[in-house]
Amino acid sequence: MTAVAPHPTRAFLPRFLGAVLLRLGGGVALLVALSFLVFLLIHLAPGDLVTNILGPKNTSPEAVAAVTAKYRLDDPLLAQYAAWLGNAVTGDWGTSFRQQAPVAAIVAARAATTVALVSLAFVIALVTAIPLGIASALRAGRSRDRVIGLVTIVGVSAPSFVVAFVLMYVFASVLGWFPLYGYGDGGLDTLRHLVLPAVALAIGLGALLVKITRSVLIRELAQEHITAARARGESDGAVLRLALRGASIPIATSAGLVVTYLVAGTILVENVFAIPGLGRLLFDSVVYKDIPTVQATTLLVAAAIVVVSILVDVLYVVLDPRVRRQEVAR
DSSP states (O other): OOOOOOOHHHHHHHHHHHHHHHHHHHHHHHHHHHHHHHHHHHHHSSSOHHHHHHOTTOOOHHHHHHHHHHTTTTSOHHHHHHHHHHHHHTTOOOBOTTTOSBHHHHHHHHHHHHHHHHHHHHHHHHHHHHHHHHHHHHTTTSHHHHHHHHHHHHHHHSOHHHHHHHHIIIIIIISOOSOSSSOOSSTHHHHHHHHHHHHHHHHHHHHHHHHHHHHHHHHHHTSHHHHHHHHTTOOHHHHHHHHHHHHHHHHHHHHHHTHHHHHHHHHHHHHHTTOOSHHHHHHHHHHHTOHHHHHHHHHHHHHHHHHHHHHHHHHHHHHOHHHHHHHHHO
16 A cells, blocks of 8 residues: 655644744743843943942942842842842843833833834835845946945945944034934934934945845846746846846845844944934943843843844745755655
C-alpha cells in the first residue's frame, strides 16, 4: 500500500512555529541579560543615588535611612535585581525615583510621541528612498547613479544628531519654516514640530534603503526571466514591474530590519529637538540614575527591536514561497 505524503503546508507549519518559538525564547533570554547589564551599569555610574532622590539639601541621617530602607539599597546587588525582575514579570515596573510616579504610566505617556516620530520618519524614508533606488538601478554607472550614490554615502555617514543641528539651523533658524524645538499643541502643530526630527532620522534610514533597493533591483534585472521578457519585446515599464515583483520581498524585509536604526537614533534626535518621547526620558533618567525608569525604557526599546526582527523573519517566509519549499524539502 502506497504511503500518502503529507501536505506541504502541514509539513512546514510545525517546523515554522517551532522556529518562531525558538526566536521568541532567545529574545526573552536576551532581554533578561540586557536588563541585568543595564541594572549593573546604572549602579556603577557616577553619582549618589540617595542624594539624587532626596536632593542635596535634605540628606539628614533619618532621611537617608528611610530612603535606603524603602528602596532596599543596602541589599546585595543581585538581591535588588532579583526583586526588580520578580516585580517586572508581574507587570509592576516600580516607581520613578525622579518623578515619584508609576514607571508604567510615565513610559506609556511618552511612548505615543516616539511612535509618532518613528512612524513619520519611516514613511518619509520609504517614499523618497525607493524611487531613488529604482532610478539609481536603472541608470547604473551613469551620472545620475553616481550623484545618488554620493548622496547616500553622505546620508549613511552623517550622524543623526549632526543632521539634526544642520536642519535646525537652515530650516528653523534661517528660513523659519518649522519650529526650532518642542512637540507642539496637537494636530497640525505637532506635525510641524515633528517634520524636522523625522527628516533627521529618515536621512540615514533612507540612504540605507536606497543602497539596498539599488543592489537588489540590479541583481533582479540581470535574471534570465527578465532577459527573456526583453527578448519577447516587452515594454520597459512591463520589464520594470516584473523586476520589482521579484525585488519587493528583499526590499520589504530589509526595510523592516533597518527600522531598528530609527529606534536607536530617536534617543539623540529627541534630545536635540527637546521632544518629550522615550529617547528624552531615557537620557534624563540615566543622568538622574532613575533605575526603574531606565530599566523599563531600555527593555521597551529592546523588546521593540526583537519583535520587529522576528516579524521580518516571519514576513520573509510568508512572502517568499521558495523558503517554504526549501524547509519542506529538508
